[in-house]
Amino acid sequence: MKFTIQRDKFVQSVQHVSKAISSRTTIPILTGVKIEASDEGVTLTGSDSDISIESFIPKEEEDNQLVDIEQEGSIVLQARFFADIVKKLPGDTIEVVVSDQFVTRLTSGSSVFNLNGLDPEEYPRLPEIEEENVFKMPKDLLKSIIRQTAFAVSTVETRPILTGIHWSVEEGNLTCTATDSHRLAMRHAQVETNSGELTFSNVVIPGKSLTELNKILDDTDDWIDIIVTDNQILFKSTNLLFFSRLLDGNYPATKNMIPSSSKTSVTLNAKQLLASIERALLLSREGKNNVVNVKTMENQVLEITSVTPEVGKVTESVETLNYSGEELRISFNGKNLIDALKVIESTDITIDFTGAMSPFVMKPADQDHMLHLFSPVRTY
């Protein structure tokens, strides 16, 4: 194998595929980046067997030559060294030459690296995916959806299915749900399908996979294709393939958990509420339960309090923009509310309570595409 490549393109591709590579893998070959030079360009692959990422650098792009291929071939190079090296090489281009015994020479400007490579024949093949169930959406919408749900997945392995995000599609409407059984985030979005009849549910994508995908996707409104099979999902955009395995098992039915009625409804400025809860939790860094108490006051004011006996007490007053229904005292995990408030992009939010011991719902005041559900905490 022998080729010369634009350094900045190579750096970007290596960074993308590195997102899939874990140094803790038990399969030695997967600590490497696979590099393959063909007549069309250079393909990089990284994988931890849960996630696989393939990035392609074409020979030419918009009349610029990106790669000059002298000899086709492939090699696997240690990712942790390789990513740093290409980033720090001094020249605008890098020459890559593989000789006997997988020894690979990288030359750029005044710098020459000779690296011990690994046998590319040992590298596992990527899953083959039939493009039957395809739908698509703009990348920036996908990024929002991930950001607005992934934070709510469970981080403990006691119920592995809850470490994933549940996706379902019905009549062109995608619903994404994440819950750790104390709080739940749900997001709806319109997607384009290749046939009007595309319907699926119980597709559960590891939260970690989507978080990694979000780091790679650029925030543009270019479209991304999404293909679902029995045990894999593939995200496909220009020169980039992102595969993730799906989680096995049945995701809990969440629809019935969401209360449809309301006994107390308040509308608040989201930023004000966020700042107040953050301050209320300042003294409870030690106590890990993060409990805050909310009480409706006269004059349409919510009082938020938090007590840490050895340290002190915080009292916050938040004016409501709208208040209706019964008086209320309720306690809940303030940290969960903070997480949700940080992903809601609307100025104002509405919270619907159905009593001190029942779950309550927070939504953007002006939109219906997102919903956050929280369990209260018993404090006596």
Add this chain to the structure above:
Amino acid sequence: MKFTIQRDKFVQSVQHVSKAISSRTTIPILTGVKIEASDEGVTLTGSDSDISIESFIPKEEEDNQLVDIEQEGSIVLQARFFADIVKKLPGDTIEVVVSDQFVTRLTSGSSVFNLNGLDPEEYPRLPEIEEENVFKMPKDLLKSIIRQTAFAVSTVETRPILTGIHWSVEEGNLTCTATDSHRLAMRHAQVETNSGELTFSNVVIPGKSLTELNKILDDTDDWIDIIVTDNQILFKSTNLLFFSRLLDGNYPATKNMIPSSSKTSVTLNAKQLLASIERALLLSREGKNNVVNVKTMENQVLEITSVTPEVGKVTESVETLNYSGEELRISFNGKNLIDALKVIESTDITIDFTGAMSPFVMKPADQDHMLHLFSPVRTY
């Protein structure tokens, strides 16, 4: 005690004195910030008994009222909570009221914190310093001096005196020296003294103290007074006092360690050399010795190489701007050279070698105020 204070001034002062406060102290009262309101303003104090910092907020500054004092007094509040709280309070001002049992109420905007304080009578007194041996220099010069020497102190406690920086003054010339016995950094600077006869040596300031001081000082050419006593040094600028204890013991004589002759002399671009050594060390992250090998080549080129057997080999070529003397092969700790190159502000540097097994000197090519000395490493 009762006063109302501008929040931004309070935040800054709290951040300054917090630099001295360690949560790992064995003296409980020192985990707190001491706050004292007098007729002139508010004084904050933080200390870990090695370093003590006092920050003063005057009642008025340039016709702005900063503090409104209703009742004098003092209190000690837990630093880790207090610093976060003042930063996040919502109002432009904060009212501080101490009531019975040291309970302290902070009120700002819609937010009220009630904190359990500590008895200010238990707080230790700051050292009393006689202002005999005083000299001064601009703050930005002091910051440079610290940055250009502190990195070279020893971080191991086997020879405690080497964790400090040695300062001496003679005829208005300050010399600062730091060494960990493998490398040495020396910096000279002119200072102003209150009497022409101020002379001292064997003043050894803990490297950590100076590093903390550097975080607080703003990068202006305002003057700072420095007062040295037998066991303390005091840095004194407007509204800020910074005390540090001095290290006991005799600092090693370093003057004789510096070779005065040279067998091989090279001048190089500092940035190019830095980048080359950084790349040469990319493969040796595991091997902790960070050894690089340098060889003089024909055509006035230095070849820098580094080998990590299981991973590979790096070869870097650096063109010299000037080369004279004997051919040379030498090995040394590349990380030490990187540290020094990062604090040299000149474009070009000169290195004077006196043979493969002798210490060598690196200096800015155009200035004589700074010197870095390195021991070679035996590689056979």
